[in-house]
Amino acid sequence: MRDFFDEMHGADGATRTAYDVVAGWLAETRPQTLEAKRQEAERLFRRIGITFAVYTEGGDTERLIPFDIIPRVIDAGEWATLERGLVQRVTALNRFLADCYGPREFVRAGKITDAHIDSHPAYCALMKGVSTPGGVYTHIAGIDLVRTGASDFYVLEDNCRTPSGVSYMLENRSVMTRLFPELLRRAGVAPISRYPQDLLHTLHSVAPADDEAPCAVVLTPGQFNSAYYEHSFLADEMGVELVEGIDLVVRDKKVFMRTTDGLRRVHVIYRRIDDDFLDPLAFRADSVLGVPGLMEAYREGNVALANAPGAGLADDKAIYALVPEMIRFFLGEEPLLHNVPTWDCANEGALAYVLDHLEELVVKETRGSGGYGMLIGPRSTKAARSAFAKKLRESPANYVAQPTLALSTCPTFIGRNTTARHVDLRPFVLYGAHGVRIVPGGLTRVALSQGSLVVNSSQGGGTKDTWVLSAPLNGSK
Amino acid sequence: MMLARAADTLFWLSRYMERMDNIARLIEAAQSMAGVLSEVEEWRSALMAAGAVELYDAVQQDVTPEAAATFLGCGATNPSSILNCITQARINARAMRTMLTRDMWEAVNQGWLDARAIGAEEFAPARLLDTLDWARTLSTRFLGAYETTMLRNEIYWFTRLGTALERADNTARILDVKYHLLLPRDSSGIGGMLDYYQWTSVLRAVSAVRSYQWVYRQEVRPWNVAELLMLRPEMPRSLRSCYDTITQCLDELSKIHGGKRGECHRIAGAVAAKLRFARIEDIFQAGLHEQLTEHIGQTSVLGDHIANLYMR
Numbered sequence: 001m002r003d004f005f006d007e008m009h010g011a012d013g014a015t016r017t018a019y020d021v022v023a024g025w026l027a028e029t030r031p032q033t034l035e036a037k038r039q040e041a042e043r044l045f046r047r048i049g050i051t052f053a054v055y056t057e058g059g060d061t062e063r064l065i066p067f068d069i070i071p072r073v074i075d076a077g078e079w080a081t082l083e084r085g086l087v088q089r090v091t092a093l094n095r096f097l098a099d100c101y102g103p104r105e106f107v108r109a110g111k112i113t114d115a116h117i118d119s120h121p122a123y124c125a126l127m128k129g130v131s132t133p134g135g136v137y138t139h140i141a142g143i144d145l146v147r148t149g150a151s152d153f154y155v156l157e158d159n160c161r162t163p164s165g166v167s168y169m170l171e172n173r174s175v176m177t178r179l180f181p182e183l184l185r186r187a188g189v190a191p192i193s194r195y196p197q198d199l200l201h202t203l204h205s206v207a208p209a210d211d212e213a214p215c216a217v218v219l220t221p222g223q224f225n226s227a228y229y230e231h232s233f234l235a236d237e238m239g240v241e242l243v244e245g246i247d248l249v250v251r252d253k254k255v256f257m258r259t260t261d262g263l264r265r266v267h268v269i270y271r272r273i274d275d276d277f278l279d280p281l282a283f284r285a286d287s288v289l290g291v292p293g294l295m296e297a298y299r300e301g302n303v304a305l306a307n308a309p310g311a312g313l314a315d316d317k318a319i320y321a322l323v324p325e326m327i328r329f330f331l332g333e334e335p336l337l338h339n340v341p342t343w344d345c346a347n348e349g350a351l352a353y354v355l356d357h358l359e360e361l362v363v364k365e366t367r368g369s370g371g372y373g374m375l376i377g378p379r380s381t382k383a384a385r386s387a388f389a390k391k392l393r394e395s396p397a398n399y400v401a402q403p404t405l406a407l408s409t410c411p412t413f414i415g416r417n418t419t420a421r422h423v424d425l426r427p428f429v430l431y432g433a434h435g436v437r438i439v440p441g442g443l444t445r446v447a448l449s450q451g452s453l454v455v456n457s458s459q460g461g462g463t464k465d466t467w468v469l470s471a472p473l474n475g476s477k
Numbered sequence: 478m479m480l481a482r483a484a485d486t487l488f489w490l491s492r493y494m495e496r497m498d499n500i501a502r503l504i505e506a507a508q509s510m511a512g513v514l515s516e517v518e519e520w521r522s523a524l525m526a527a528g529a530v531e532l533y534d535a536v537q538q539d540v541t542p543e544a545a546a547t548f549l550g551c552g553a554t555n556p557s558s559i560l561n562c563i564t565q566a567r568i569n570a571r572a573m574r575t576m577l578t579r580d581m582w583e584a585v586n587q588g589w590l591d592a593r594a595i596g597a598e599e600f601a602p603a604r605l606l607d608t609l610d611w612a613r614t615l616s617t618r619f620l621g622a623y624e625t626t627m628l629r630n631e632i633y634w635f636t637r638l639g640t641a642l643e644r645a646d647n648t649a650r651i652l653d654v655k656y657h658l659l660l661p662r663d664s665s666g667i668g669g670m671l672d673y674y675q676w677t678s679v680l681r682a683v684s685a686v687r688s689y690q691w692v693y694r695q696e697v698r699p700w701n702v703a704e705l706l707m708l709r710p711e712m713p714r715s716l717r718s719c720y721d722t723i724t725q726c727l728d729e730l731s732k733i734h735g736g737k738r739g740e741c742h743r744i745a746g747a748v749a750a751k752l753r754f755a756r757i758e759d760i761f762q763a764g765l766h767e768q769l770t771e772h773i774g775q776t777s778v779l780g781d782h783i784a785n786l787y788m789r
Contacts, residue, residue, distance in 0.1 A: 047583065047586075222572075223568070223571050223572045228571075232574050232575050233575075235575060236574075236575035241479075241480055242575065243480060244482065246482065247480050247481070247482050257480060258480065258481040258482070258789070259478045259479060259480055259481055260478065260479050260480075260481055260484045260631060260635075260730075260734065260787045260788075261478045261734050261737075264478065
C-alpha cells in the first residue's frame with residue numbers, strides 16, 4: 001500500500017478516470033517535448049513579468065514561481081461537493097465575524113471567550129458596532145484545502161485577510177491554453193476567466209448608494225510589495241484604477257482619488273494593504289501607505305472596504321478549530337468540509353499531549369502565515385524539536401498542533417522525469433451582498449522537493465494549473 | 478481621466494528613456510574626438526551637458542576618457558547614467574504596467590533585463606560603441622513602440638510630452654556647453670581644422686551631421702549649426718520642433734479636459750512663438766549663452782507647471 005493518495009493513480013495504481021486525458025498525453029509525449037514546453041512556459045511567464053518577491057532574500061528580489069506544466073485534475077462531482085462546502089464555510093465565517101463585532105452570541109453560548117476575541121491582534125476595536133455594507137466581511141476568501149484520499153478533503157486554513165494567488169491561477173490557465181489548447185478541449189476543462197468580472201460584481205454589490213455609477217479601485221502598497229503584480233493584474237482585468245494611498249484623499253467624510261481632471265469619488269476599495277496601514281489617523285500614525293480619514297468615511301458608510309477591517313480575526317489557527325462549531329451554531333447545518341484535528345496549546349492538556357508527540361505533529365504559530373515559524377515533526381531533527389519545545393513552553397497560547405497529513409500527490413515534471421509531488425489547493429471564494437461566487441478550481445501549489453509537504457512559494461513551492469472537468473464522470477475510480 | 482500619479486509616472490518614464498538616448502549620443506560624440514587636441518575638454522563638456530560634472534569631480538581627480546565614459550554610462554553616484562535611466566524607467570513602467578501597451582512594456586523590461594548583465598567593463602573602449610548602440614536601439618524601440626501601438630488618448634499625450642520636454646532640455650544643454658565654440662571669431666565663419674572638428678562634434682552629439690548637409694549644403698558654419706539646433710522646424714531635435722510638439726500635446730490634453738488650460742499652456746505657447754519667429758542673428762546679437770540659459774530655465778519652470786496642473 002502507498003503512503004500517500006496519488007490523484008492520478010489512485011489507491012490501486014490504476015489511472016483514475018478524471019486523469020484519462022492527462023495520462024494519455026503523458027504516455028504519448030517524449031520527455032524532450034515536455035522539457036521544451038516547460039521552457040516555453042517559463043519564457044511566457046518571464047515575458048508577462050509575473051514575478052514574486054521573497055522578503056528574506058537580498059539582491060534579486062524578483063523571481064518566477066516555478067510552474068509545473070502537468071495539470072492537477074478534479075472531476076465535476078468532487079468539485080460540486082467542495083463548492084457546497086466552501087459556500088457553507090465562508091457564510092459561517094462571515095456570520096461569526098459579524099457576531100464578534102456585534103452581539104457576541106457565540107460568546108454567550110460559551111463557544112469562545114470575550115478575552116480571546118478582544119486580545120487578538122487582528123481584532124479591530126473600531127469595527128465594534130459598525131454594520132458592514134451588505135453584512136459582508138470577507139469579500140474575497142482563500143480557503144486552503146488538502147486531500148488525503150479519494151473522497152477526503154480537509155481545510156488546512158482560512159485566509160480572510162487579503163488572500164493572494166488568484167493571478168497565478170488565471171495566468172497558469174492562460175499559459176496552459178496557449179501551450180496545450182487541444183488538451184484542454186479534449187479534457188473538457190471548465191473555464192475560469194470570468195473571475196475578474198465576478199470580483200468586480202462582488203465589489204459593486206457593496207457600494208454605498210450614490211447618483212453616480214459605483215467606482216471601485218484596487219489599493220496597493222506599491223510596486224515593491226511581493227504581490228504587486230497581482231494587484232496591477234486584477235485592476236487591469238476589472239478595468240478599474242490601481243491606486244496607492246497618496247492617490248486618495250478624504251473630503252467631507254467621502255473618499256476621492258486625484259486625477260488629471262481633479263477629484264473623483266471612490267465608492268469601493270479593494271485594499272491589498274493590511275489593516276494597520278489603512279489610515280494613519282485610526283491605526284498606525286507612521287503609516288505612509290494609507291489614507292488619513294479613511295476609517296471615518298468607512299464608518300459613515302460612504303465607502304466600502306474589501307475585505308472589512310478586522311476580518312483577519314478569522315485566520316487565527318485557534319479560531320479555525322471552532323469553524324465546525326460555527327457552522328452548526330450560525331447555520332444549523334453539519335459541516336461539509338472536514339477540519340484537521342487541532343490541539344490548541346493554550347489548553348494545558350493539549351500542550352502536554354503536543355510536547356509528548358512532537359515527532360508526529362505539525363506545530364504552527366496561531367498567528368503565523370506563509371509557512372514561516374512552523375515545525376514539521378516527522379521531518380525535524382531532535383535538536384530542532386527540543387528548541388521548539390522550549391518556545392512552546394514559553395508561550396503555549398501562540399501555538400496549535402495538528403497531525404501530519406498524508407497530502408495527496410500529483411504527477412509533476414522534475415528534471416526529465418514525471419514523479420509524484422505533494423499538492424494543496426486554494427479556491428477563491430467571492431462573497432458579496434447578493435451571494436457567493438466561486439470559479440471552478442483555484443490555485444494548486446506543489447512542493448517541488450521530494451517528500452516535502454511545504455507548498456508555500458516563499459519556501460520553494462511551485463504551482464500547477466487546476467482543471468475542474470465540466471462534465472460529470474460516469475462512476476469514478 | 479486618469480490618476481494624477483499615473484500621468485506623472487508616464488511622463489517620467491518617457492523622460493528617462495529619452496535621457497538615456499541623449500547621454501549615449503553625448504558619450505559617442507565625445508568619444509569621436511579621440512586623439513584631437515581638445516579631447517579632455519570634450520569629455521568635460523559632455524559631463525557638463527549631462528549635468529554630472531560636480532558629481533564626477535566628487536569621485537574622480539582628473540577627466541580621462543575612460544573614467545568619464547564609465548561615469549556617464551554607469552557611475553554609481555550619477556543619477557542620469559545610462560544604467561540608472563533604464564532602471565528608473567523600468568520602475569516607472571512597472572508602476573504603471575497596465576497603462577502601457579505590451580510592446581512598450583516589453584521594450585523597457587527587455588532593456589532592463591539586458592542592463593542587469595552590463596557592468597563597467599561594457600563602457601571600456603573596446604566595448605563602448607556596442608553598448609551605446611544597445612542604449613540607442615533600446616530608446617528607439619521604446620519610441621517606436623509607443624508611436625505605433627498606443628491609443629491617442631491622455632496616456633499617449635503625457636508620454637509624448639515627456640519625450641519632447643526632455644529632448645528640449647537636452648538639446649539646449651548640449652548647445653549651452655558648446656556655445657563658446659560657435660561664437661564667431663571672424664566674419665568669414667571659416668575656421669581651422671580644429672574648429673571644424675568642434676563644430677561637427679556639436680552636430681554629432683545630436684546625430685545631425687547628415688541633416689546639416691541636407692539642409693545647408695555647405696561646409697559647417699557655426700551660426701548654421703546654432704540655427705539648425707534651435708530654430709529649424711524640420712530638425713526633430715531642434716528646440717523649435719520640441720516646443721511645437723510640447724504645445725501640441727498640451728493642446729490635446731486641454732481638449733480632453735473640456736478646454737481646461739493653465740499656466741503651462743501659456744508658457745509653452747510663449748516659448749514656441751518666440752522660437753517660431755526668432756532669427757539666429759538676433760539670438761547671437763542678444764547673446765547665445767544668455768538665450769540658452771533663459772531657455773533652460775523656462776523649460777524647467779514649464780515642467781513644474783505641467784505637474785501643478787495635472788500631476789498632483
